[in-house]
Amino acid sequence: MAHLFYFYYPADELDKDEVEIGGEEAHHAVKVVRIKIGEKIGVINGKGKKWICEVIECTPKTLRAKLLKTIDENNNQNKFTLIFPWLNKDDPIEILVSMGTEMGIDEFRFFQADRSIRPIKFNSKIEKWIIQSCKVTGRSLFPTIKFYKNLESALEDIQGTLFVATASRNSKPLTLMQVPTHCGLIIGPEGDLTEREINVSIEAGAIMVHLGPRTLKSETAGILGSAIILMKQGNYDKFNREYMIVE
Secondary structure: OEEOOEEEOOOOOOEOOEEEEEHHHHHHHHHHOOOOOOOEEEEEOEEOEEEEEEEEEEOOOEEEEEEEEEEEOOOOOOEEEEEEEOOOOHHHHHHHHHHHHHHOOOEEEEEOOOOOOOOOOOOOHHHHHHHHHHHHHOOOEOOEEEEEOOHHHHOOOOOOEEEEEOOOOOOEEHHHOOOOOEEEEEOOOOOOOOHHHHHHHHHOOOEEEEOOOOOOOHHHHHHHHHHHHHHHOOOOOOOOHHHOEEO
16 A cells, blocks of 8 residues: 655646656656556646546656546535735745645635735745645645735635634634635734724624634644634545555
């Protein structure tokens, strides 16, 4: 029994029921993972398609495999959006994006908070973090990443129930909330959201919640809050052993 290794191949469909992967992915397969001819591998395209394949050629420059099974995972009825402040350093953003992608967050919306110091901008590293996390987990549909100049613009077209995590006396435990199929969670920066931002959240229909008795780092709060919501949505009820283990 062994772990099923996944590789990234950004195509809509496979040509002639085969996949040919080159570059760093092929080198990684041979030199790091040590894939052999005849082994099963998983291939993801980031758009919801997953292919289970059998390796028929494996060199440091080329990994070629024949198709055994196609799985379309672009049919999830749930959607969860994390609305998160742009932080001053890349490390906590990497932790959040990597772990959030592994857990199943559908969309990340980064906004320039009133207390943010570093200007918000696209970070090209984010795509690499997402690809790596999806290869680890076998997730075939990449999360969406969006950037906003402030909180109100991040909430303009949000769908479903909205929660805001804040240290307010009126906050209720997120663990006790009813979570629908479509929802979003707002997390604040160090020092919490400003009163203005909390009012913006409430005006957008957000329900004030808390994440327990401890003060958490923003990235920790984002991960914990997301895990609670994803679990309540039933995202962890299924166990697809076939796509995780090679026997």
